[in-house]
Amino acid sequence: MNDPVLELVDVVKTFGKGSTEVRALNGVDLAVSPAEFVAVMGPSGCGKSTLLHLAGGLEDVSSGRVRVAGRDIGDLDLASRAALRRTDVGYVFQRLNLLPSLTALENVALPLKLEGVGRREASARSLDALAAVGVTEQLSRYPDDFSGGQQQRIAIARAIVVERALILADEPSGALDTMTGDSVIELLSSLPGRFGTAIVLVTHEPRFASWADRVVFMRDGVVVDQTASTVPVSAAGAAT
Amino acid sequence: MAVREGLLALLHEGPRHGYQLKTEFEAATGGVWPLNVGQVYTTLDRLERDGLVGVSDNEGQKVYSITVDGVSALGAWWEAAPVDEPPPRDELMLKVLMAIERSTERGDAHAMSVITHQRTVLHSMLQSKRRARSVATTSLAARLVTDALVVRAEADLRWLDLCEAQLNGTPTRKARS
Numbered sequence: 133m134n135d136p137v138l139e140l141v142d143v144v145k146t147f148g149k150g151s152t153e154v155r156a157l158n159g160v161d162l163a164v165s166p167a168e169f170v171a172v173m174g175p176s177g178c179g180k181s182t183l184l185h186l187a188g189g190l191e192d193v194s195s196g197r198v199r200v201a202g203r204d205i206g207d208l209d210l211a212s213r214a215a216l217r218r219t220d221v222g223y224v225f226q227r228l229n230l231l232p233s234l235t236a237l238e239n240v241a242l243p244l245k246l247e248g249v250g251r252r253e254a255s256a257r258s259l260d261a262l263a264a265v266g267v268t269e270q271l272s273r274y275p276d277d278f279s280g281g282q283q284q285r286i287a288i289a290r291a292i293v294v295e296r297a298l299i300l301a302d303e304p305s306g307a308l309d310t311m312t313g314d315s316v317i318e319l320l321s322s323l324p325g326r327f328g329t330a331i332v333l334v335t336h337e338p339r340f341a342s343w344a345d346r347v348v349f350m351r352d353g354v355v356v357d358q359t360a361s362t363v364p365v366s367a368a369g370a371a372t
Numbered sequence: 373m374a375v376r377e378g379l380l381a382l383l384h385e386g387p388r389h390g391y392q393l394k395t396e397f398e399a400a401t402g403g404v405w406p407l408n409v410g411q412v413y414t415t416l417d418r419l420e421r422d423g424l425v426g427v428s429d430n431e432g433q434k435v436y437s438i439t440v441d442g443v444s445a446l447g448a449w450w451e452a453a454p455v456d457e458p459p460p461r462d463e464l465m466l467k468v469l470m471a472i473e474r475s476t477e478r479g480d481a482h483a484m485s486v487i488t489h490q491r492t493v494l495h496s497m498l499q500s501k502r503r504a505r506s507v508a509t510t511s512l513a514a515r516l517v518t519d520a521l522v523v524r525a526e527a528d529l530r531w532l533d534l535c536e537a538q539l540n541g542t543p544t545r546k547a548r549s
Contacts, residue, residue: 173495175537338529339522342498349491351536357488359496362503 135202136163137297137330138187143196145182145353156182158353159196166297167324168361169331171341174350180334183350184300187332188221189213201297218246222291222299222329224320226306229287230275236262237271240290247294261293262286264326265319281312288319292327299323301333305340317343375407376415376424377449380442383425387437390416402514464490464528468535475539483539491532498525 145157157179164170172180185191186198189205198205201220208216223229230239237258244254262271265285275283284304291299301320305313321343323329333344341347346361375397382388382396394412398405416436419425424442428435438446468487475483501521 175533338495338498338526341495342502342522344499347492347495347499349488351488357492359492359499362499 134165136199137166137168137201138162138164138332139197139199140183140187141197141199143183143186143198144194145179145186145191146194155353157186157193160350160353160355162348162355164298164330164332165361166330167328168346169321169324169333169344170361171333171335171344171347172350173335173338173341173347176336178350179353180350181302184302184332184334187298188223188300189217218243219294220297222294222296224284224287224291224299224301224304226303227280229290230283232275235272235274236267236278236286239275239286240293243290243294258289258293261289264292265289279312280308281316284308284316285319288316288323292323292329295327296329299329299331301331303335304333305335305337310339313337313340374449374454375411376419377446379412379415379419380424380438380446380449383436383438384443384446387428387435389433389435393436399511400513402511402517404514404517464494465531468532472535472539484536487532487536487539491529494525494529494532498522498529501525 140160140162143157143160144155147154147156160179160183162170162183172183174180182191186193186205187200189198189200189208193206200216203216205213205216230236231242234242237255240258240261241254244257249257259271262268265288267282267285267289270277275286278286287304288299299320304320305316308316317333317340320331320333323331324345331344333340335341346359348358349356378397378400379393382393382400388396390412391409393416394407394409397407397412416425416427419442420427420436422441424439424445425436426439428437467490468483471483471486475481501518504518
């Protein structure tokens with residue numbers, strides 16, 4: 133009943149062919165429980181970003197299995213996969229999360245609009261999501277009018293405006309100063325407790341990873357070690 | 373240890389009793405640097421011997437105050453480079469260097485596995501510090517002390533990353549692939 137919200141089983145991902153083939157992932161097993169916050173760390177090129185792309189269905193595995201919210205991504209057609217990305221999985225990247233031509237409020241409401249939610253309801257839910265991340269003013273201004281930290285908060289609001297099982301975050305504090313970065317990761321770390329959302333954070337900053345329930349270390353395309361999860365009973369153990 | 377100078381800094385704000393110095397020292401250091409009263413009085417005796425504090429009697433209680441020499445000693449301390457004892461985790465450096473030595477001798481992966489394990493251990497420590505920090509409704513001093521521990525652990529982790537990267541670059545490691 134506590135099935136993992138994200139499960140990678142013996143995942144291999146290669147780029148290129150023959151002598152130029154690169155194995156970005158070389159047999160990764162990872163299970164993330166509902167409401168678990170997992171940080172993935174490792175040197176550049178260890179495969180951590182590839183792992184995130186596969187988890188979000190942005191790329192296909194070469195072999196192995198990726199299950200998100202109980203569904204095998206490999207079994208989904210393009211349309212279902214797009215739907216999965218709209219409804220179950222949210223993203224927060226290092227930068228360029230927001231569309232510059234939309235206001236803060238419109239950016240947050242975008243996933244609802246794509247789902248066909250009515251204007252009034254979309255607006256109300258977006259305001260709630262923005263309040264949840266602590267952005268309550270100047271919502272009709274454009275992303276460029278906000279500081280980097282505020283922009284990330286707005287991006288997180290957009291990720292939670294739809295009830296998501298999983299949020300994938302790729303260096304969301306990478307472009308921020310230490311204190312602002314801390315506050316963004318602290319906000320992320322509060323999501324599992326408040327909304328039951330699981331989070332996979334890719335970072336190379338130990339201080340940001342320390343907010344997570346579990347830190348997973350990768351090297352050369354494999355998971356080499358991990359800290360014990362602080363999330364109680366769970367399928368987290370399935371990763372080992 | 374800089375307890376002497378810490379006491380001088382407090383006395384620079386005005387005369388104080390020994391016990392008062394103990395509690396104020398502990399509050400200023402976020403409760404992570406407990407002093408026993410005996411230690412406070414021993415230190416005060418030495419400061420008095422060195423002419424850095426004076427003692428007077430106030431209704432049977434000893435009151436300590438900073439002297440002119442004490443003020444100039446304190447001034448010099450604010451400006452001097454901190455001479456810390458090596459932090460306890462310098463054991464980490466020894467451990468990794470010894471492991472690298474062994475791996476170089478035997479051509480095995482011992483060093484890499486030690487680095488990997490130590491990194492996990494440090495991260496677990498960092499996580500628990502973070503949790504302590506985030507639940508703490510404690511003083512600014514306590515939060516800053518935790519921040520200091522966090523950035524030191526970060527420094528250790530960065531050092532492990534460098535060790536790993538350098539180790540990966542050595543001929544013995546490359547010969548493997």
